[in-house]
Amino acid sequence: MHLAAPERAAFCLPFSRLRCNLSLFFDETPPTRFLMNPLFRFIAELQDVSLLLWRSVVSLRHGPRYFAETLRQMDMIGVGSLPIVLLTGFFTGGVLVLQTYPTLEYYSIQNESGRSVATSLIRELGPVLSALMVSGRIGSAISAELGSMVVSQQIEAMRALGTDPIRKLVVPRIAALILMLPLLTVAADIFGLIGGGIVANYIYSQDVQVFVESVRNGISTKDIIGGMIKPIFFGLIIGVVACHKGLSTRGGTVGVGRSVTNSVVTASIWVIIFDFFLAKALQYLLDIGRL
Amino acid sequence: MLADDGKRALPLSDEIEFSDMEEAIDAPERVAPVIEFRDVCLAFDEKVILDGISFSVRRGETKIILGRSGGGKSTIIRLILGLIKPDAGRILIDGEDITDYDEPELMQVRQKIGMVFQEGALFDSLPVYENVAYRLREQGVEEDEVEAEVRRMLRFVALEDAIDKMPSELSGGMRRRVGIARALVGDPEIVLFDEPTAGLDPPTARTICELAIKLRDLHDVSSIFVTHEMNNLRYLSSEYAVIDENGEVMFEKEGERLCMINTEIMMLRDGKVGFEGKDEELMRSEDPYIRTFVHGK
Ligand SMILES: Nc1ncnc2c1ncn2[C@@H]1O[C@H](COP(=O)(O)OP(=O)(O)O)[C@@H](O)[C@H]1O
Numbered sequence A: 001m002h003l004a005a006p007e008r009a010a011f012c013l014p015f016s017r018l019r020c021n022l023s024l025f026f027d028e029t030p031p032t033r034f035l036m037n038p039l040f041r042f043i044a045e046l047q048d049v050s051l052l053l054w055r056s057v058v059s060l061r062h063g064p065r066y067f068a069e070t071l072r073q074m075d076m077i078g079v080g081s082l083p084i085v086l087l088t089g090f091f092t093g094g095v096l097v098l099q100t101y102p103t104l105e106y107y108s109i110q111n112e113s114g115r116s117v118a119t120s121l122i123r124e125l126g127p128v129l130s131a132l133m134v135s136g137r138i139g140s141a142i143s144a145e146l147g148s149m150v151v152s153q154q155i156e157a158m159r160a161l162g163t164d165p166i167r168k169l170v171v172p173r174i175a176a177l178i179l180m181l182p183l184l185t186v187a188a189d190i191f192g193l194i195g196g197g198i199v200a201n202y203i204y205s206q207d208v209q210v211f212v213e214s215v216r217n218g219i220s221t222k223d224i225i226g227g228m229i230k231p232i233f234f235g236l237i238i239g240v241v242a243c244h245k246g247l248s249t250r251g252g253t254v255g256v257g258r259s260v261t262n263s264v265v266t267a268s269i270w271v272i273i274f275d276f277f278l279a280k281a282l283q284y285l286l287d288i289g290r291l
Numbered sequence B: 001m002l003a004d005d006g007k008r009a010l011p012l013s014d015e016i017e018f019s020d021m022e023e024a025i026d027a028p029e030r031v032a033p034v035i036e037f038r039d040v041c042l043a044f045d046e047k048v049i050l051d052g053i054s055f056s057v058r059r060g061e062t063k064i065i066l067g068r069s070g071g072g073k074s075t076i077i078r079l080i081l082g083l084i085k086p087d088a089g090r091i092l093i094d095g096e097d098i099t100d101y102d103e104p105e106l107m108q109v110r111q112k113i114g115m116v117f118q119e120g121a122l123f124d125s126l127p128v129y130e131n132v133a134y135r136l137r138e139q140g141v142e143e144d145e146v147e148a149e150v151r152r153m154l155r156f157v158a159l160e161d162a163i164d165k166m167p168s169e170l171s172g173g174m175r176r177r178v179g180i181a182r183a184l185v186g187d188p189e190i191v192l193f194d195e196p197t198a199g200l201d202p203p204t205a206r207t208i209c210e211l212a213i214k215l216r217d218l219h220d221v222s223s224i225f226v227t228h229e230m231n232n233l234r235y236l237s238s239e240y241a242v243i244d245e246n247g248e249v250m251f252e253k254e255g256e257r258l259c260m261i262n263t264e265i266m267m268l269r270d271g272k273v274g275f276e277g278k279d280e281e282l283m284r285s286e287d288p289y290i291r292t293f294v295h296g297k
């Protein structure tokens, strides 16, 4: 009565999620009470997301690739997100100096204020805040677009016309996110340092030369490499989660709204959780974060 | 090919002898079904949608599928395209068993099939031209060839002046017709219509039925036409298209002399085939379920 489990899973994903998930764990379609169980739902979703990622990677090997579409997405994601990411970076750098300067001054190490901003921005706040902003702006747009394509049957039309939606829609978006998010992060870092410098100079009357010097002393090449590796993973997380939520949209326009919310919330949480483990891994691999 | 000169036309004009016609219909390549379902079952979770459906569509034939909404009509169409897989049973397209095909193999099969979706399912982000050209673009066809083909198709659905519009600027009927043009690019031998007239005014619905009749009678296309409007059923099962001496397409009613055999009706009922046959049999049926469907009471 039922297809062999892996076959069904690989085929159905992500177009009819309820039909395929958990089929790796059960011979039969799982009873509804399992689907209601949050733990099983979580595992099922993880399985779906991994399969989507796997199929995206496999589709890179051969067959048509959509470079024009990837470029268009890079423009939308990269250039389009630049203003909000720059603003975020600028004011975050500014507020960091604003809040830490008095403390540093109390210990008479206010000359190191540049160092403290640089480390926290480049290692943590730059990558994480850029990822959160991009997840809000781009993750939501992707899941809304794909979700409305699902409910208006455009995805089915695409498959009926002989195009694999994973190649045409998912791969360009994930690729664009992976390529653009590190660049956006660098831009956010630079604007954060500028913001910090302006606050130090105008509010706390610190000499610009002193600030720049302490920034220089504060960051190492390893910090910069670490700060570039994180956004690659964050881009991947945002892209895969948004595409998966979009493509598994059910239930008309209401479902699209639900997918968008889910996509932003899920991607943001995963970014923050992953950030911790990535930080730990980078500490270990690059030997950074220890004085 | 699907040009308006009707090269692939079925011999339906008055001069044709009946013996000729039978010969044409009984030719071996015409007898083998183009679409065949063998005992197909499908359930979503615990809900059984299709429960042992078997039917076949011959070359040049139109199968009208009736059934209440949620009865699995669109599901049958998705199965034919291989968009979903059956739980049991076999599906054959052109004699090929596609049940176990993977996506790349199915892509080949889908080249032969044109699909008209319930609401048109046009790509919102692309203008009409690109929507219709979509399949050719994916195949990497040359630009001037693409343009000629797109114009020919839009002329077929009488929408050539909408070529640069975006789908959001079109009315419901125009969207549906662009959907038909997109489905017909590449001259598919099978065309699937999923409630193409739902929510349209009667004249527009009539136009769409005429397109389906033209495809059936002048271009030898096999098709499945899902509907639950009795008007559509009456047009499709009692009228045929011929080319008159001026080269114009004419629609004539079947009469005493000619009884149409290239249109059949299938009614779905609780996941099974509830009725299969000609329109006359359907109209005469005494079954209360069929009567409520056909006569509304
Ligand atoms: N992917 C799916 N997952 C679960 N149920 C589905 C899915 N697709 C369709 N269904 C259900 O199958 C039934 C038949 O749907 P459909 O074939 O679209 O009916 P219709 O005859 O109106 O076209 C409906 O009740 C619908 O809820």
Ligand SMILES: [Mg+2]
Pocket (backbone or CB within 6 Å): B070, B073, B074, B075, B118, B194, B195
């Ligand atoms: Mg339907």
